[in-house]
Amino acid sequence: MAAVLSFDDLKSRAAGLQFRSQAFIGGRYVDAASGETFDCISPVDGRVLTRVAACGAEDVDRAVAAARAAFESGAWRDMAPARRKAKLLKFAELIKAHHDELALLETLDMGKPIGDSHAVDVPATVNCIRWYAEAADKIYDEVAPTDPKVLAMIRREPVGVVAAIVPWNFPMIMAAWKIGPALATGNSLILKPAEQSSLSAIRIAELAAEAGIPEGVFQVVPGLGEQAGKALGLHPDVDAIAFTGSGEVGKLLLQYSGQSNMKRVALECGGKTPHIVLADTSDLDQAAEAAAWGIFFNQGEVCNAGSRLLVQESIKDALMEKLLNISRGIKVGNPLDPQTKMGAIVDRAQMDKVLRYIGIGQQEGAQLVLGGQQVQTAEGGYYVEPTVFDRVDNRMTIAQEEIFGPVLSTLTFKDAEEGLKIANDTVYGLAAAVWTKNIDTAHKMARGLRAGSVWINCFDGGDITTPFGGYKQSGFGRDKSLHALDKYTELKTVWIELGS
Numbered sequence: 001m002a003a004v005l006s007f008d009d010l011k012s013r014a015a016g017l018q019f020r021s022q023a024f025i026g027g028r029y030v031d032a033a034s035g036e037t038f039d040c041i042s043p044v045d046g047r048v049l050t051r052v053a054a055c056g057a058e059d060v061d062r063a064v065a066a067a068r069a070a071f072e073s074g075a076w077r078d079m080a081p082a083r084r085k086a087k088l089l090k091f092a093e094l095i096k097a098h099h100d101e102l103a104l105l106e107t108l109d110m111g112k113p114i115g116d117s118h119a120v121d122v123p124a125t126v127n128c129i130r131w132y133a134e135a136a137d138k139i140y141d142e143v144a145p146t147d148p149k150v151l152a153m154i155r156r157e158p159v160g161v162v163a164a165i166v167p168w169n170f171p172m173i174m175a176a177w178k179i180g181p182a183l184a185t186g187n188s189l190i191l192k193p194a195e196q197s198s199l200s201a202i203r204i205a206e207l208a209a210e211a212g213i214p215e216g217v218f219q220v221v222p223g224l225g226e227q228a229g230k231a232l233g234l235h236p237d238v239d240a241i242a243f244t245g246s247g248e249v250g251k252l253l254l255q256y257s258g259q260s261n262m263k264r265v266a267l268e269c270g271g272k273t274p275h276i277v278l279a280d281t282s283d284l285d286q287a288a289e290a291a292a293w294g295i296f297f298n299q300g301e302v303c304n305a306g307s308r309l310l311v312q313e314s315i316k317d318a319l320m321e322k323l324l325n326i327s328r329g330i331k332v333g334n335p336l337d338p339q340t341k342m343g344a345i346v347d348r349a350q351m352d353k354v355l356r357y358i359g360i361g362q363q364e365g366a367q368l369v370l371g372g373q374q375v376q377t378a379e380g381g382y383y384v385e386p387t388v389f390d391r392v393d394n395r396m397t398i399a400q401e402e403i404f405g406p407v408l409s410t411l412t413f414k415d416a417e418e419g420l421k422i423a424n425d426t427v428y429g430l431a432a433a434v435w436t437k438n439i440d441t442a443h444k445m446a447r448g449l450r451a452g453s454v455w456i457n458c459f460d461g462g463d464i465t466t467p468f469g470g471y472k473q474s475g476f477g478r479d480k481s482l483h484a485l486d487k488y489t490e491l492k493t494v495w496i497e498l499g500s
Helices: 007-016 057-073 081-097 099-110 114-135 171-184 199-210 225-234 247-259 284-300 313-328 348-363 416-424 439-448 482-488
Strands: 023-025 028-030 037-041 048-053 150-158 161-165 188-192 218-220 240-244 264-268 274-277 308-312 367-370 387-390 407-413 431-435 453-456 489-497
Touching: 007 099, 023 057, 023 199, 048 199, 057 161, 057 188, 057 218, 057 225, 081 099, 081 114, 081 171, 081 199, 099 114, 099 171, 099 199, 114 171, 161 171, 161 225, 171 188, 171 199, 171 240, 171 482, 188 225, 199 218, 225 247, 240 247, 240 482, 247 264, 274 284, 274 416, 284 313, 284 407, 284 431, 308 313, 308 416, 313 367, 313 387, 313 407, 348 367, 348 407, 407 416, 416 439, 431 439, 439 453, 482 489
Parallel strands: 161 188, 161 240, 188 218, 240 264, 274 308, 274 431, 308 407, 387 407, 431 453
Antiparallel strands: 023 028, 023 218, 037 048, 150 489, 367 387
16 A cells, blocks of 8 residues: 655645546446536535536436346356456455545545545455455355255345445445445445545446446446435335435335335444443543544544543543543644544535534533534635533433534443443444443443444444444444345245155
8 A cells, every 4th residue: 555645746636636427337437317417526625526427217227227137147146156256356456556546536525534545445445345255255055954855955145136325424435335245245236325425436336347347237326315316215126225324314215115116225324322431441541532533533424423422420520631632632624634634524514514513512501612613714625623512411412413523422420320321312223332441341331232333442443344233223234244245135945855
């Protein structure tokens, strides 16, 4: 992996980038059937980078037809798993080969610091595609323990045509979490990127074709959610939807499934993660560091961001002092500057939403102890400084609703039992973190927390081998690990009477 370039070098490269902006359907780049486009605005400085094809129902019909034809032909579905693996590995290597370009696209399109795009997003995308490529020829069917006169086989088969609708906060990583397992198991995939961050998805479609993934097997239809996304949700020939995004849209996709062909739907719909620090934690400095970056990494635009800091009363003042010192040192700036640690909010609408929630927090009586303002206004982009509220009650709006921005709500509790009760008092259940040196307390909290991931004495731990997803209104179904394969496969029982 090449070193990150200087700020001046990166600005020069950004100015010279040529953007792919069309849909990728049937193995080639095409305009939307309507000819319509939408502005791709960089949150870095508010300028229009390019105009992206605004796909609608007709384009979705074309993509689904191509995906169905590819699936029924068996060109990918029936390809030997070892050959599918080889092509997916080549795909991963091509993404790696275009590392600097793709990192720059992520930063310009979404606003995350180039250091994160460079060191986190692109490597994680490559690793995910590689990992599922390697899984392709290691997925075994089963033979049931039946009477000797019977042979009962349980086969895992691809579900068919899959639509993946992904969010704007981690455009490539979230896409890879769908692309990897869906393609490894032999499906045809239609990727609908968020309209705020379509560029990397459009670009990697070309790399997939170069890797030898057959025409129609991997397609990209950019467009607005209420047009392209809705058309995919209602399409009678889409067999499955894999979605990461808001709960509001997740509920719509469930309705679309019922209104059309009862397609299977897998949802990851955000969270309100409790970051719980007990008085007996062995390292308050480490807990404070984790709490700060648990909410301010990626500008707080993270589904499992630790947006609720729950602190035991006796250590509250000590932890807050450390947390605020760390937070004050987080540099907000141009994401193309390698020194920037917190970049731009994805677009003006999201920035306005974050600022509106900050206002609601103040109106409802929470104490604003840090930040709360738009900054870097001279840049022309969309920047909000690290923001910390104290004296938050869990019934307040900022403690219950997902803000998706750099806003931390601090709450206190008397003992572990009360902390657990507050932590679970939310409609979400994506993740939770607990800091304690008592192994009994750690186990009790982990068992009691209604969340898909529980981190003990760390935050956001895990890798591609562990499943990710939530309880309650955080959705259902899992990304990452071998468990993700369940979303993209059907189980078929073949029962054979062998006779005497």
